Amino acid sequence: MTSTSTFGCPHCGKPNPLAATFCGACGAYLLGLDAAEMTRKSNPPADDEPVFQPRNDAPTPPSDPAQTQPWLRPDFDQPESERPDSERPGSERPNPPERGRPSPDDQPWLRADSDAQPTDPPPRPAPQRLVGGLQGLIEPIEIDQSLFRPESAGPTRSALDDLPYETRRELRQLFATDVPILEDPAQENPEVGLSAGQGRGLWRRNWIYGLLLAALLLGLWFANATPDSRPHSWPGVSAAYSAIDSLSADAVVLVNWAYDPSNAGEMDLAALPVIEHLLEKGARLLVVSQLPGGPATARRLIAVARTGASQAALSRQLGDTLVEGGYLPGGVASLPLLGQAPVQSVPVDMQGRAVGNRAAIRALATDSPALLLILAARSEEVQRWIEQVQSLDDAPIVAVTSAAVDPAIRPYVDSGQIVGLVSGYAGGIEYQTLMADVLTTSGQESQRRHITGQNWALVVLLLVVAVGSLAGLAERREP
Amino acid sequence: MFAQRSPWINRIALLIVALVAGLLFVDRLGDGFNSDLPTRPIANLLYTWALLLSAFTLILGVFHLLWTHLDRIQQGSQEWPLSLLLVVAFVLVLVAGFAASGGVTSPLLEWTFDALIAPGQATLFALTGFFVVAAAYRYLRLGSPGGLWILAGALITLLVQTPLSQQALPPVATQFADWLLLVPVMAVMRGALLGGALAVLFAGVRLFFGPKG
Structure with missing residues (x-):
């Protein structure tokens, strides 16, 4: 048996190697614990088993984890001038902890005797940040009450505080279980x-x-899929089809190409029928992307869509109807300008020609685009355009997304901010069916x-x- | 915030931030009431500055990257050949872009994109499939905590979305999966979106009016 090679974390109970600095499950700071005692508590050794002894040549652990991890200090957010003199750099703490042991004030669960006092839970320090907890996973997230009552400096209590200590420990173990x-x-x-x-x-x-x-x-x-088998598509595809089908000829569509080759395997299947439909309708496209690989990805798919377009659509496309706006840096900060003054936001195209002189999108100088088309593999891209672009130009939005993004975007469809949603390859096949094309x-x-x-x-x-x-x-x- | 600097500099910086935020807020407020306020040209100018600034930060980032890796090569740090590879690739692509007449749409750069960048990105993303399989094996279990509910949700979605199984399922199963997405899942997502927005709002309020601001 090799039971002495691990010991249970005092916070979550997960077995950890004796040399571990942090708990592998909950991340608690373990360096400097009395490992031999913790080992005996979690795994009582047999009589003939050697008991762990720390090596003399091991590096000396820091005397206080707050020295190497200043974020552990409860007053981490406070300016230097507001901290007590004893906690300023260079000053001695009144009662320095024992060398090699984390401060129990900072990490009360590390106390070796904490399990022996189930009815006396260790005191919790008052939260000093806007929110507390480890992403709300181990303990529920807490809102700093001092935001609303600056005078009240007393400690806040959560619902967990009313539970017995053993129950709280079991909850921690449950969430840390792998x-x-x-x-x-x-x-x-x-x-x-x-x-x-x-x-x-x-x-x-x-x-x-x-x-x-x-x-x-x-x-x-x-490869035995039957010819009539179709995947189930989520609602919103027919609404997207109607929105594009109702576009007038020469309508200007502002396209956000928010995916690159890493997601093209799925996204191309959903985007291709939509782009083909736009070309059939004779829409004029201004394509921008906030991904470095987006413009090249767009150029390839639009070329594929053109090969599948009808002769009538191709004859209409002979005009200067596609403007490649290219890469738009700046993230969310550059989007409001795109909503208020698109031509000012995209001064030149990929070939270096001035966009303002292009007849294809001259209407954008005075009017909003007829449609915003968002082709996105991440929900954040759609949300940004709703918040920063659509709120300024009031154009309807059709979103083409990956299937994984669908649940995060669907509330916007339900609220009417997105008029149509085509998600995943299932949505693409459904859209192709609506186009009634003979494949x-x-x-x-x-x-x-x-x-x-x-x-x-x-x-x-x-x-x-x-x-x-x-x-x-x-x-x-x-x- | 700005704890190491002079209080006057802190206040001036915060004043500038507050002025810019207030101006943009007023501009967006006027847009909400369909009125053209005189703040529009200033707001557009500020947005243009943000665009230029972000483009400049990209260039700065490229220089920093080069500087870091050239330093690693000079110092002979661990895995310095990888740094050398990065620098050589950067120089080759840069020269190809400047030397070719078509710029970023030149055939050479198009070939670089088609033959190197696109397959590389697609290959890396394809590994997601293996992660999904590994995650399904580890966590979609009847015995794991909460595993039954996760397993039930995953199975109903998978079975309804897949053509092979959907044909065998009764229509009520499809309707149930649609209901799951449109009611409980949407409620949770709405809660998350609203909670995130409120958190940002309170963080902003605390930044400007909080006792430590």
Whole structure:
């Protein structure tokens, strides 16, 4: 047995190596704890087991974690002039903690005797910041009450304070628990003598890898999606189609190309039918991007859309109807100008020609664009345009997003700030269906490939979930 | 904030920030009432400055990056060949962009984008699939804390979204998945959005009027 190589974290209970500086689960500062005592508390050693002794040649830990981690000080936000004299740099603290041990005032849960006093929880320091807690994960987030009552300097209490100390500790353990999987049994039980990749029952990694590989190969081998199979699309696609279909000829559309090749695999499938529809309608596009790789990605997809456009649309596109605004730096700070004065925000295009003289978007000098089209792989890009651009030019927004962004954007669809939403490749296929286009043979083959791929991805995921659950259940039965 | 500087400098800096914020606020307020206020040209000028400033910071960042990696090469730091690779790639792309007649749309840079940047980014992002599989194996478990609810939500969404399974499911399952997205999930997202907006608002109020501002 190698039980003396770890000890339980006094904060969350997670086993940690004796040499650990921070807890691997909750991040509590562990350096300088009395490791031998903590080891005895968590794992009582056998009589013949050696007890951990700190090495003499180990680096000397800091006497106070607040020296190396000043953010641990409760008065971290206060200016120097407002701190007590004893806490200013260069001054001696009245009662310096023992060398090698973190200050219990800063981290009360590190007290070795904290578990022995379940009815007397350690005092909590009053929060000095706007919000407290570790992202609200371990303990609920707290709003600093001094913001509303500057005079009240007393400590605030949360609902957790009313719980027994053991219950609070269990809650911390619950949120810090990591499901142990795929532990190499040969490491835990050297006497078993199994090599990595082997093990008991469901721990056999080779089995899992083999199943995954087999499912992938089967998916590639049997491309058997039926021609009429369609993915389920979320609401909002038909509204997006109607908004674009109602555009008049030569309407100016301001396009935010907020994805680059990293997301193009999914985004192109959703964006292509929308761009094709805009070209068919003869819309004039001013394309800008706030990603360095965005303009080049846009140029490629628009070229693909043009190859699929009808002759009538191509003849209309012979005019100067596409303006590549290029890369727009500045993040959110540059967007209000795009909403108030687009031509001033994009003075020249990618070829260095002045945008203000282009007949295609001359209407933007006096009027708002007829439509804002946002092609985004992140929800923040859509939110920024709603807040900083649409609020100034009042143009309707159609968003084309990845499927993962859909839930974060849908409240804006429900409120009417976004008139249409096409999300993921399912939305793209639904949009293509609405266009009533007769797909070419290659288009049908491409669509069938994607649907087949998603079908088999589902099979793989279901397989993985089933194996994982069985492994978890089997693990709980272990003695 | 500004604790190490003179109080007068602190106050002047805060005054400038407050003036700019107030001017932009008044400008946006006038836009909300559909009235053209005289603040519009000043606001546009400030926005243009922000645009120019951000472009300048990009150039500054490039110089800093080069300086850092040239220093690493000169010092012979660990993994200095990678720094050398970065500098060589930077110089090659820069020369190609300036030397070619088409600038950023020249065939050479287009080839660089198509053959190097796009496949590299797509490859890195494709690794997400493996992370998803690993996460599904680790956390979509019946025995893990809260795993049943997460597993149920993930399964219903997956089964409804996938053509293979959707054809076999009754319509009520699809309606239930739509309801999940449109009611509970949307409520949670609205709460998060409103909470985030309120937090920003209170942070701004505290910055300007707080006792430590």
